[in-house]
Amino acid sequence: MKALLFSETPENFNRLSSMLKKLGLDIHGISFSEVKADYIYLANERLDYPSIVKAFEELGNKLNPDLYVFSSTKLGKEVASRFSQRTGLPCLTECLSVEIDGSSIIATRYSLGGKTLMKIKTDLPAVIAVVADAFEIEDFDFKMEKVDFEIKEADGINVISREEKRREKVGLRNADVVVCFGRGVRRKEDIELIEKLAEKLNAEIGCTRPISHDYRWLPEERMIGLSGEKISPKLLISIGVSGQIQHAVGIMNSKTVIAINNDENAPMKEYSDYYVIADLYSLIPELIKLL
Numbered sequence: 001m002k003a004l005l006f007s008e009t010p011e012n013f014n015r016l017s018s019m020l021k022k023l024g025l026d027i028h029g030i031s032f033s034e035v036k037a038d039y040i041y042l043a044n045e046r047l048d049y050p051s052i053v054k055a056f057e058e059l060g061n062k063l064n065p066d067l068y069v070f071s072s073t074k075l076g077k078e079v080a081s082r083f084s085q086r087t088g089l090p091c092l093t094e095c096l097s098v099e100i101d102g103s104s105i106i107a108t109r110y111s112l113g114g115k116t117l118m119k120i121k122t123d124l125p126a127v128i129a130v131v132a133d134a135f136e137i138e139d140f141d142f143k144m145e146k147v148d149f150e151i152k153e154a155d156g157i158n159v160i161s162r163e164e165k166r167r168e169k170v171g172l173r174n175a176d177v178v179v180c181f182g183r184g185v186r187r188k189e190d191i192e193l194i195e196k197l198a199e200k201l202n203a204e205i206g207c208t209r210p211i212s213h214d215y216r217w218l219p220e221e222r223m224i225g226l227s228g229e230k231i232s233p234k235l236l237i238s239i240g241v242s243g244q245i246q247h248a249v250g251i252m253n254s255k256t257v258i259a260i261n262n263d264e265n266a267p268m269k270e271y272s273d274y275y276v277i278a279d280l281y282s283l284i285p286e287l288i289k290l291l
């Protein structure tokens with residue numbers, strides 16, 4: 001059995017190729033850099049969705065793979081769904097585990113916005129987008145045969161210029177201390193309070209989705225949760241965060257969690273070691289003074 005794999009980063013690529021190798025598949029991979037696969041199609045870096053779909057159609061027709069695999073990133077999910085729409089193949093995104101069962105695949109994936117997990121079985125060939133972080137890079141004996149490959153511009157697409165998206169460098173993933181705030185902070189100016197506390201604790205600042213995506217007070221790199229960063233600090237101080245499951249999946253590996261909330265029964269209580277029922281506007285200035 002064969003898989004055709006694409007991921008925009010070598011780390012995600014190698015996590016997924018290890019996962020596929022464990023299932024006993026031969027891996028044909030399109031990549032921009034050296035990666036672990038049986039056949040590596042070293043391509044020029046073209047990252048527009050239609051061109052990657054075109055490359056998959058071209059190689060797919062030649063190789064007839066059983067599985068078309070992407071990482072479940074924004075780009076990966078977009079390409080997977082477009083490719084599936086064009087070929088009529090079934091498509092599963094947000095996959096957390098994958099098994100082969102004869103001529104079918106069984107995948108576990110998030111559903112209802114991450115509140116539940118569902119298991120789905122579908123016939124092969126199929127298109128899947130997999131959460132790469134769920135898998136480790138392992139040392140398999142890959143054939144490592146290299147083939148030059150050009151991702152051509154898709155018809156009707158004329159790239160005039162490319163500009164790197166400005167991203168803030170954020171060390172949330174490896175931070176020992178994180179101060180995360182949510183909608184309990186009422187105004188943008190009040191972030192100063194959070195910043196002062198974070199400075200005292202030498203902490204990275206994280207936030208919930210409404211803060212980065214609805215209000216746009218912080219860049220998306222600071223969002224913690226299902227669609228953001230998964231953190232594992234020694235200490236997380238969570239301020240004015242309700243603790244909905246989509247946020248909570250990002251904090252579950254934190255060692256000690258202190259939550260500050262004025263609602264005595266917010267879901268955040270369930271994920272906290274210490275749950276302080278207080279108005280953040282009264283408590284945080286006092287805390288800063290004490291520190």
Ligand SMILES: Cc1cc2nc3c(=O)[nH]c(=O)nc-3n(C[C@H](O)[C@H](O)[C@H](O)COP(=O)(O)OP(=O)(O)OC[C@H]3O[C@@H](n4cnc5c(N)ncnc54)[C@H](O)[C@@H]3O)c2cc1C
Nearest residue numbers: 182183184208209225226227240241242246247262263280
């Ligand atoms: C598909 C999908 C993916 C999602 N992915 C993510 C994700 O990755 N990350 C994420 O964060 N969200 C995500 N969400 C959104 C998520 O469901 C919640 O809506 C969001 O996490 C709520 O943010 P919040 O806690 O800041 O706001 P709210 O739910 O409004 O909570 C604010 C909290 O602040 C408390 N509060 C208010 N005033 C004070 C005060 N003065 N002092 C102390 N406490 C106070 C309130 O009691 C409340 O508990 C996703 C949703 C969907 C559907």
